[in-house]
Every structure is written in C-alpha cells, then in structure tokens.
Amino acid sequence: MKLLVCVSKTPETTTKIQLTADGKNIDTTGVQYIMNPYDEWYALVRALELKESAGGTVTILNVGPADNDSIIRKGLAIGADDAVRIDVTDEKDSLFTARQIAEYARGKDYDIIFFGKETISYNASEVGAMVAEFLDLPYIGDAIALEMEGGSATVTRDIEGGEEVIEVATPIALSAAKGLAEQRIPNMRGIMMAKRKPLEVVAAVDYPDTTRIAGYTKPEEKGSVKLIDPENMDELVRLLHEEAKVI
Amino acid sequence: MVLVYAEPTNGAFKKVAHELVNYARKTADVLGVECHALVLGDTPGAEALGAYGAGTVHRVISPQLEAFDAAVYTVAIADAAKKLGATVIILPHNSTGKNITGRLAARLEAGSVAGANAVPMMKDGYFTVTKPVFSGKAFADVQLLTDVKVISLAGNSIRVEETGGEATVTDLAIDLPAAKTKVVKHQVATGRVPLPEAELVVSGGRGVKGPEHWDVITDLAEALGATTACSRPVADSDWRPHHEHVGQTGVAIRPNLYIAAGISGAIQHLAGVNNSKTIVVINKDPEAPFFKAADYGVVGDLFEVLPRLTEAVKKFKG
Numbered sequence: 082m083k084l085l086v087c088v089s090k091t092p093e094t095t096t097k098i099q100l101t102a103d104g105k106n107i108d109t110t111g112v113q114y115i116m117n118p119y120d121e122w123y124a125l126v127r128a129l130e131l132k133e134s135a136g137g138t139v140t141i142l143n144v145g146p147a148d149n150d151s152i153i154r155k156g157l158a159i160g161a162d163d164a165v166r167i168d169v170t171d172e173k174d175s176l177f178t179a180r181q182i183a184e185y186a187r188g189k190d191y192d193i194i195f196f197g198k199e200t201i202s203y204n205a206s207e208v209g210a211m212v213a214e215f216l217d218l219p220y221i222g223d224a225i226a227l228e229m230e231g232g233s234a235t236v237t238r239d240i241e242g243g244e245e246v247i248e249v250a251t252p253i254a255l256s257a258a259k260g261l262a263e264q265r266i267p268n269m270r271g272i273m274m275a276k277r278k279p280l281e282v283v284a285a286v287d288y289p290d291t292t293r294i295a296g297y298t299k300p301e302e303k304g305s306v307k308l309i310d311p312e313n314m315d316e317l318v319r320l321l322h323e324e325a326k327v328i
Numbered sequence: 329m330v331l332v333y334a335e336p337t338n339g340a341f342k343k344v345a346h347e348l349v350n351y352a353r354k355t356a357d358v359l360g361v362e363c364h365a366l367v368l369g370d371t372p373g374a375e376a377l378g379a380y381g382a383g384t385v386h387r388v389i390s391p392q393l394e395a396f397d398a399a400v401y402t403v404a405i406a407d408a409a410k411k412l413g414a415t416v417i418i419l420p421h422n423s424t425g426k427n428i429t430g431r432l433a434a435r436l437e438a439g440s441v442a443g444a445n446a447v448p449m450m451k452d453g454y455f456t457v458t459k460p461v462f463s464g465k466a467f468a469d470v471q472l473l474t475d476v477k478v479i480s481l482a483g484n485s486i487r488v489e490e491t492g493g494e495a496t497v498t499d500l501a502i503d504l505p506a507a508k509t510k511v512v513k514h515q516v517a518t519g520r521v522p523l524p525e526a527e528l529v530v531s532g533g534r535g536v537k538g539p540e541h542w543d544v545i546t547d548l549a550e551a552l553g554a555t556t557a558c559s560r561p562v563a564d565s566d567w568r569p570h571h572e573h574v575g576q577t578g579v580a581i582r583p584n585l586y587i588a589a590g591i592s593g594a595i596q597h598l599a600g601v602n603n604s605k606t607i608v609v610i611n612k613d614p615e616a617p618f619f620k621a622a623d624y625g626v627v628g629d630l631f632e633v634l635p636r637l638t639e640a641v642k643k644f645k646g
Binding site: 092094095096097098100107118119174175176179198199201202203204205206207208209210211212213214215217219220221222223235238239240241242243244245246247248249250256259260290291292293294295296297298299300303304306307308309311312314315317318320321322325327328 | 337396397398399402421422423424426427428429430431432433434435437438439440441442443451452454456458459460461462463464465466467468469470471472473474508509510511512513514515516517518520521522524525527528552563570571573576577578580584585594595596599602603605606607608609619620621622623624625626627628629632633636637639640641643644
C-alpha cells in the first residue's frame, strides 16, 4: 500500500498564546513547536500499522519552511520511510495548503492520504476535505477505526452522539481522531535511522490567497472567582439561576 | 443572497438548524441581502424555518441524499448555490460540516472560515468573520477575499431569536453523482444532547478516583438535564469513553454552564472549555489552577459537595 501522511507544525500544547503589541500576529517568542498531535499520534501511527501488516510505504508530507524539518525528522524517526516538504516561507491559508498537497499527490497513486482531524492551532478541519475535492476522492473525517481488506476500507467515524461505519474502495482520504491508533515514542535506533532517510524539498505552485487574518484577540479574562460555602449548595443554585441565569 | 444548509437532527429541524438559519439571517442583514435555506431531503417542517429568518426554503429531494456522502452533499450545495446566485454559504461546524465545508470551499475556490463563533461584520472594507484559534486560547478576525464565501458555524455561538413567519418552500432539481461511500451502520444514542451542542455540561477528572464512583457526576447531570464529560486522564485510563473527553485534544465545547469536579485545570483542558459562559469548579485543593478560570468555586470534597448540589438542584426544580 502506498500511504501519504500530511502533517502540520503547531505550538506545543502547554503554550500560552500571546499577541504582538498591535494584535496583528501571534507573538512567537519562546514558543516551542511540535508535530500536530492528531497527525502524529493517530494518522501517522495507523499508516505505519497498515504498512507493517500489509507492506508498502509511508511518506510524510508537510507544507512549510525549512524550520519544519525537525518535525518531519521526528515522523521519520517514528517509522515513516521518506518525506516531502513543499517549500513555503509564509504562513498560508487552508485552500493554499490543500492546493499544494493535491498538486503533489496528483497522479502518484496513493491508496490513502491521511490527515489529523484538525490542527490544534487553527482548528478548521478543512485541508483534508479540500484535498479530497481537488483530487475527486472520497473523504471521511474524524475516523476512529480503519480496517483494510484488499482495496476496500471499512472506516468508523465519530458523529454527534454516536458513530457511523462506512465502506469505501481506495483511493481515499481521511482524517484521524482519537481511537484510530495509539501514540508511539521514537526509539534511539529510529532517531539515528531518520537522519539518513530521504527528505525531498519541492517548490510550491502559485495559488492566490482567499482569506487573510486581519488580527487576533484574546478571550476576556474572568473576574475573580466567587467562592461558595461547600455546605451551602442552595446558594450556588440560586446564583446560577438569578445571577448567571444559566439554569 | 445568503444560503444556509439547514441540517436536520434525527429527522427533524432542531436547535442546530434553528441556530444556523438565524445566523444566516443575521449575516444577510449585515449585507442587506436575502436569506434562503437549503434542505436536502424531505424532512417535515421546512416552512417553519421561516420563524428563524429564512424567506425561502429550497428543497432537493433525491434517493442519493438519503445516506450521507460528503462528495454528493457537496455537489448538491455547490450547484444549488450557483443556481440561486448565493454569495455566502453557511454550514454547521459539526461532523457533517467538517466533511463538507472544505470540499465546498475547494469546489467553489471560495475563501472559507471553519468554526466561526460570531456574526460576520464589514470591517475596514472587508467581510470579516471571527473564529476561535489555538483551541480557544485566542480569536482570529479572518477576512474573506473571494466573491463567494463559505462559513461553518460552531454550535452555541449566537443567541437564537425567532423572527416569526413561515418560509415559502420550493423544490430544486440538481443532478447528483453516484456516492462512492456506503454507510453500513449509523448508530446514535438518543436521549442525551451531544457535547458540542450541550448547554449544560457536568465533567469529572482524576479527583473522582475511578469509574465506580461516577454516580456523583451522572446523578448531578441527570438532575440538571446536562451532558457528561471528562478530562483527558480519565479518558486515557478508560474510566469513561473517549468521546466524553473535553479539552485541547478532545472535544471543544461552549455550553452555558460547565461544572468541573476533581479537575485541576491544566492549560490543555482549559483550552477546550474556556469559551463556556459560566464555569463552576469544585476541587478540594484551593490552589487548583482551574479556580482562576472559574466564575464560581467550591473548595471541598467532591464526594460531599456533588450529592449536596444534586439535592439542591432537585429542590430548585421542585
């Protein structure tokens, strides 16, 4: 099986997001970056499991600057065979990113193109569906199980309050949610081997911006907490009803 | 025209559809244009979407729409939008929307915002939509630069206002492709509001000490009519199903009331819940960081406080 796993770079999960003084950008001073957890923990690992059971190759794809190579190398250390970075210096929107991935993948006969269910930075869940539309592939979002039998995939996806099971013939694209696989930690041998695995850098194709971020704001700070006597829960109920008006 | 995909919930138009249509109405008012709704299938009660602001409801009825296939739904919505001359298309940011929004934006090469939480505005001459980013740690103002625009709306984002009136319902014919996917099982638990739509949520953390003690959480949820949730360590330990996990790498929620018991409030947890309108934190550790993000706090043993709160709620509901 020929598998492609698309990965993003996101701030580490404990990052406190700060804005620049003019509010136009995120202040990236001191921010540590990681591979987006859904891409690493679930999409990449499920792809590796499929390769281990049925044979094939796992390629990692990232759209971004040379700084991202450390994240790509981590994916190689976890077990991917090779990697591609489409060279883009500035941060771009979902449609631009999807266009790059689609143009790269077109005609290369990947059986499955994997994405994480969303990035923990922009939380859009859009790029996978966009790539699927550009390539005219079926796309299944929020996959929590994936079983293969020959060229036929059985995918279970999360829906509100339940789940849906879908049968579909490859090639397909899907996004990985919690449950699809278990996180793997790279070992020393993997880290050493990753240094010798191929990482191809490809030029981006031109595509216009369809969106632009004008600026950012932070959520309003909560006022100080109102402490309630643990013996007096009638008082809490009264406040929730009369003051907060939520019950 | 603003065109909104009015999605039914288990065969009827409920809160999801009402909020979407009302959001579309408010968007149309900002632009000074008409608000139309699109219904895929023969769900009864389409005319009643008028009460939330749709002037006309267009229905596409086809056997190909009976089971969900994202590519087929995308063609239906894209072609309807083209035929009707829609300039803004609105979808839900739920499991349906996450399968369609990106496809639709790509098909129409339209600028899109997925997971908007506020009505669009014209700002500095640009159509601008706000959405949470970094799992709720910040908001971004996104300008949409294309003639046709796609927005998906996060649940519980606006106050739904009934405007009254009935919509005119007309049928629309669209040629649809064959589905490449086949739904072999569709299973939804009834009786409980799904977390992303829930207005009231009761959540437990490691402080509950094990799945055998979860009654204190479920009893309070039952009394309130709330949905239950949990922190990541709880889901990772299989004390509760993973779909109950709220936080940065779980479900992001924005209920009116979030009650957290035995959860210390790590930044990854706060990221998924800090858009809740009111937060109550119950923890025996007065230094728990969650108290800094709470509106109301109770410092005490949750095994004493929660049953007391459950009784107080029952008394209040009488």
